[in-house]
Amino acid sequence: MAPVPSFPVKVGHIDDVQELKKTKPSSIPERFVRDMMERPKLATVTTPSSCNLNIPVVDLSKLLNSQDFHEIKKLSSSCEEWGFFQVINHGIDLDLLEKMEKIAMEFFMLPLEEKQKYPMSPGTVQGYGQAFVFSEDQKLDWCNMFALGVEPHFIRNPKLWPTKPLEFSETIDIYSREIRKLCKNLLKYIAVSLGLNEDIFEEMFGVAVQAVRMNYYPACPRPDLVLGLSPHSDGSALTVLQQGKCSSVGLQILKDNVWVPVQPIPNALVINIGDTIEVLTNGRYKSVEHRAVTHQEKDRLSIVTFYAPSYEIELGPLQKLVDENNPCKYKRYNHGEYSMHYVTNKLQGKKTLEFAKI
Numbered sequence: 001m002a003p004v005p006s007f008p009v010k011v012g013h014i015d016d017v018q019e020l021k022k023t024k025p026s027s028i029p030e031r032f033v034r035d036m037m038e039r040p041k042l043a044t045v046t047t048p049s050s051c052n053l054n055i056p057v058v059d060l061s062k063l064l065n066s067q068d069f070h071e072i073k074k075l076s077s078s079c080e081e082w083g084f085f086q087v088i089n090h091g092i093d094l095d096l097l098e099k100m101e102k103i104a105m106e107f108f109m110l111p112l113e114e115k116q117k118y119p120m121s122p123g124t125v126q127g128y129g130q131a132f133v134f135s136e137d138q139k140l141d142w143c144n145m146f147a148l149g150v151e152p153h154f155i156r157n158p159k160l161w162p163t164k165p166l167e168f169s170e171t172i173d174i175y176s177r178e179i180r181k182l183c184k185n186l187l188k189y190i191a192v193s194l195g196l197n198e199d200i201f202e203e204m205f206g207v208a209v210q211a212v213r214m215n216y217y218p219a220c221p222r223p224d225l226v227l228g229l230s231p232h233s234d235g236s237a238l239t240v241l242q243q244g245k246c247s248s249v250g251l252q253i254l255k256d257n258v259w260v261p262v263q264p265i266p267n268a269l270v271i272n273i274g275d276t277i278e279v280l281t282n283g284r285y286k287s288v289e290h291r292a293v294t295h296q297e298k299d300r301l302s303i304v305t306f307y308a309p310s311y312e313i314e315l316g317p318l319q320k321l322v323d324e325n326n327p328c329k330y331k332r333y334n335h336g337e338y339s340m341h342y343v344t345n346k347l348q349g350k351k352t353l354e355f356a357k358i
């Protein structure tokens with residue numbers, strides 16, 4: 001069953017941030033202004049040394065060609081210590097990445113009435129709008145989103161697949177197929193890095209669920225007051241994030257209580273471990289909290305794919321990763337139930353994962 005909330009949700013008026021920029025270029029409505037402690041500069045300390053930290057880079061070609069031991073080690077330390085890495089030489093055609101970015105941007109640049117033909121209903125996560133809003137007093141993100149369930153086909157809502165720009169649906173399909181292959185490969189090497197059978201995740205996941213979300217963050221007159229995207233961990237197994245070529249730096253990850261910005265590497269993709277892999281590895285590989293901030297002059301686009309097991313499967317920590325030194329931290333549960341829990345709660349750091357804790 002695809003996760004759809006069954007309770008009524010009253011979200012109040014949600015301003016479209018691109019329209020706000022046009023009609024009231026210097027104002028920030030109260031619902032976007034974060035409480036003091038949540039604001040980008042004040043939420044955590046930033047030490048001079050943290051400014052120089054960069055997330056690790058993994059070269060997929062070294063894994064594909066020879067299962068290079070050094071690269072496998074790098075993959076495992078990235079997943080243990082960062083929960084994030086950038087993948088280079090991923091094999092996805094750069095023209096396809098460019099095309100995906102182009103059609104996503106063209107979609108966001110359509111007139112509001114056109115985009116509103118594909119509305120995200122309150123409390124749901126597919127369509128155009130703001131996801132994860134469940135009350136009238138909840139703070140809003142400085143972001144417009146457009147999200148679609150892609151695989152398996154039964155999670156698609158065909159009414160939400162736009163007819164403009166012209167090649168939108170076709171491009172999403174081709175792109176998603178390539179990203180799916182990448183996820184399968186990464187999961188294979190993640191399994192190897194844990195000393196597990198390389199097919200363990202593929203065999204366990206069944207027909208994997210895949211969704212794509214495009215996030216557009218217009219420039220904001222007061223980036224110090226707002227967040228582009230609230231802090232959260234992803235409910236997926238793996239997430240693949242493509243950053244727009246001319247976008248501002250915006251993604252930040254929480255490492256040792258410091259928000260570390262992710263510096264884009266041209267043509268690389270950002271990968272992060274989601275809650276599902278954290279549970280399966282009994283916490284050895286971390287699903288790390290992250291957020292997006294905005295920029296005063298530059299806009300930003302990100303295209304995000306969530307790759308997760310079938311809703312049917314039951315999962316919990318893998319036996320091989322539980323012993324007297326690593327006692328079991330998570331219960332067994334049905335992934336469909338976790339998905340439902342995830343999409344019916346606001347983004348709030350790693351709170352959603354409490355569902356799975358013993």
Ligand SMILES: COC(=O)C(/C=C/C1=C(C)CCCC1(C)C)=C/O[C@H]1C=C(C)C(=O)O1
Pocket residue numbers: 003125126131147148149150155209210211212213234235236237306307308309338339340342343
């Ligand atoms: C921040 O996370 C998300 O927006 C998100 C949503 C994904 C989904 C859709 C956009 C439509 C179809 C269902 C699905 C829930 C996958 C995150 O996805 C994660 C969360 C869970 C749980 C998951 O499986 O992927």
Ligand SMILES: O=C(O)CCC(=O)C(=O)O
Pocket residue numbers: 213215229234241250251290291292301302304
């Ligand atoms: O835009 C970004 O960099 C972050 C996006 C993200 O974390 C998400 O969509 O889950």
Ligand SMILES: [Fe+2]
Pocket residue numbers: 232233234239290
């Ligand atoms: Fe995320």
